[in-house]
Amino acid sequence: MTFIGTSSLVIALLFCIYALICLVVGIENKNSKLLLSGRGATLSVAFLSIVASLILIYFLITGNYQIKYVYQYTNKDLPIFYKFAAFWAGNAGSLMLWTLLLTIYTAVIAFPLKRVFNKYLAYAVIVLLMINIFFLSVLIFITNPFELLPVKPADGNGLNPLLQNPGMVFHPLTLYLGYVGFTVPFAFAMSALITKKVDDWWIKTTRRWTVWAWLFLSLGNLFGAQWAYVELGWGGYWAWDPVENSSFMPWLTATAFVHSIIIQERKNMLKIWNMFLIIATYLLTIFGTFLTRSGVYASVHSFSDSSLGSVFLSYIILLAALSLGLIFHRLKLLKEQRSFESYISKESSFLFNNLLLVGGAFAVFWGTNFPIISEAIRGVKVTVSVPWYNQVMSPILLGVILLIGICPLIAWHKSSYENFKNNFLIPTILSIIFAVIGYYFIFSKKLYATIGFTISFFALITTIQEFVKGVRVRRKVVNEGYLVSLWRLISKNRRRYGGYIVHIGTILIAVGIIGSNAYKIEKEVRVKLGDEIAINDYTMKYKGLEMTKEGSNQIVFAKLKVKKNGKSIGILKPEKVFYKTWDQPSTEVAIYSTLKEDLYVALAGWINNGKYVDLMIHINPLVIWIWIGGYILIIGSIIALWPGKGAQLNPKYIL
Structure with a gap:
């Protein structure tokens, strides 16, 4: 066979x-x-x-x-x-x-x-x-x-223990559905350039393919973050690893593309920009394949095959040369016939959003490749650390969230003073009140966290306001209950309100990222049998080290009786799993998760047959909102993709 x-x-x-x-x-x-x-x-x-x-x-x-x-x-x-x-x-x-x-x-x-x-x-x-x-x-x-x-x-040798997680089934599969999916709009873009038919036909033809690929790429990143969180045992969900970055970069440019094509559909603008975006997105998906197979980047995800790396690098260079050459050859056909009428308009907000997303993709690309660049120029490999990524990407994230809040409220072409007053006054006042109360009574007087939460609050209010307005209009015309009206509003305008649901999911993800970074608590301790560990509102009593067997694997786990504010919340069992075919055990963390925070415990080691154990304990606030927001984002994408009349582009609305 x-x-x-x-x-x-x-x-x-x-x-x-x-x-x-x-x-x-x-x-x-x-x-x-x-x-x-x-x-x-x-x-x-x-x-x-x-x-x-x-x-x-x-x-x-x-x-x-x-x-x-x-x-x-x-x-x-x-x-x-x-x-x-x-x-x-x-x-x-x-x-x-x-x-x-x-x-x-x-x-x-x-x-x-x-x-x-x-x-x-x-x-x-x-x-x-x-x-x-x-x-x-x-x-x-x-x-x-x-x-x-x-x-x-x-x-056989068996599968790497780090890969023996349900994430191994769902993360690569969804990621590849996204990666390969962007080949389709890329092919149609090249067809448009070859045939000199550079209007919006190729965008309309491939819009569903684009959103389909974006949906699965989003799922792939989400599953990857969850997998890293529960499997690697370091307490985080995103380490800015080169291969993690390889899936994030095309997601950023694809998100810009998904928004940018709306302007070409409505206004016949941004033709060159959209060509560049889809080419960049496709090339970045191939670049991710190069990263995992080149062997030049240190990564827990890498396959490290230098021969394949050189093949994919050559393919990227050839493809970039051919596709960009086609663009320059058709430059006259792609020339813009309309221009932006005002910087304060819906079109401009889309463009600013795109610039932020592409800027973020470039920043991640630069940080990922800087060690190789520095080694080539100076002979010393300088690694870009996690704090650098966080410092660069945090303002970009907040800028995108702010535009999510602003975009629905401003008009096409040019916004007037009346438009600003009617749409922005209440959300702005509520956000100022939220910021003042939050800074002094909720956010521990942390300025950056307060700014981040306030921008997220503003964006959430303005997005919800769009649903409220739509329901009110329907109820004036048709005598319906609130839930029925909301359902029919969404179903008859799926592309618009599916997009708003995606925005809500994105805002919740931002809330989770801000909270988990600004207020996380970490503690490494060695604890004796019978002793208690106190961390924040939690106390954990070490009850002993036990061993069990699962198939051919030996599992060693610590039993920790956990209380929060004096009330028992159960037993946590962080584990080390020993595989017959691997020298090093894998770490299986124990997590107690609530809407407020995660108590995250990893077993680092033990001595004297378990009389003493070493534990890594993290309190990660609001992490669950990253997962909730991620799945809301996916639901919104499915709604926007769902076929039927409501999935068509309504000239009044945006995705």
Whole structure:
């Protein structure tokens, strides 16, 4: 069956090349038979990728350890849940997943070619096929997932303990759905440049694809942060690791793109800007692949394959040169025919939002690559630390949140004094009152935290105000209850109010980030059996060290009886898990979570058979609001994507 798997990939590559030739010749000669043949070959490529992927999954689950990839990432004791997740645990498998998704997306885009001759669609498929050829070639010639070992081992190495977490299933899969999803709008943008049709057709055609990809990229980042929080044991959720940054950078530019395309749809403006944004987003998704495989960046997520790194770097340079060359070649066609009428308008707020997001992406890009740049220039690798990222990105975050609050309240074209007075007066007064009360009575006179919470409060009030206004208008026209009116308001204007729900989720994420950074408490202690530890409102009594077994794994855990303000809240059991195939144990933290804060405890070590244990204790305020906000953001995206009349762009509204 390994022969069938490898053969499927080789035949898929040949079909891909054949489909590319058919479509190019078919378009030039307007030959519908060639177009249909190319379409059929494109669908076959997806089918063959599915076959190869299913074969690899079968080998992983059944444990054919003569296959090098199966040997490296599974063993007999690994639960089937993680045997399936091992599909994308290493280089070959993760690129197989990328190729699988890419070929399926390409087939979906190519499918309508059967019904109508559309050269714009055909050119988009051609671009997608060229990208397919690259990834299939990498799989076949550089990192074949079906490579065999000379002798079949009795068992495999197993999966890295850090990867044995439910996040291993959901985080990479959603991240790749987002990464690969941005190939589609990129391909249509290139088609628009090739065919000289640079109006908003390609944006309207791919809007759902764009939001779809953005949704999954958002989910991928959210799942990754949750996974890091519960698995790594350091007390945080985002460490500005190079590979974490690699998924955050395209998310920033994609968020700018999602907002910017509205201006092109409504005003036929920002054509060049949108081209640059989608190219930057796609290139950054590939750059993330380069980061994980280059071996030049230290990261817990890295696959460290320098040969693949150089291949992807060459691909990025070639793609950047070709796409940017196309933009400059079509510059006259992309020239703006309209300009901004006022700096105080909805259009301008979108542009300022974009500048902040792109500026944030550049800052993260610079910080990620600065060690390599410094080593090349000065011969010394200078690492950019977490405080630097926080100092740079904090004002950018607050700027984006402030614009979330301002944008719904200002008019298109140009805002008047009356507009400002009617829309801003009440939210501004309420925010000032909130800031004064918060500074003196809630936020411990921490100025930066007060500013952050006040901006978030202002944005939340103005966003909720839009829902209140909409419900009031409906109730004046139709006699409905408040909840019915709210439901129908959202369902009939899904794109607008789905966007507002996304904004609410973003505001809550900001609240969680501000609170967890401004008020976190950390403590490292060595405690004796029977002793109590006091930290903030909590007391923990160490009741002993115990051991249990789960499959072939040995689990050592400390029992901590926890009280808050003298009231018992239960037993926490931070763990160390010892795996048969790994030298180092993994840390499994114990978390007591409330809407106010998380009590986060990690077992660092022990001596004298558990008479003394070393604990890392964190109190992380408001962290749960990051997760709540993240899932509200996802719900809003789904509402905005949901098909039907309410998903269309209403000229009065914004996403």
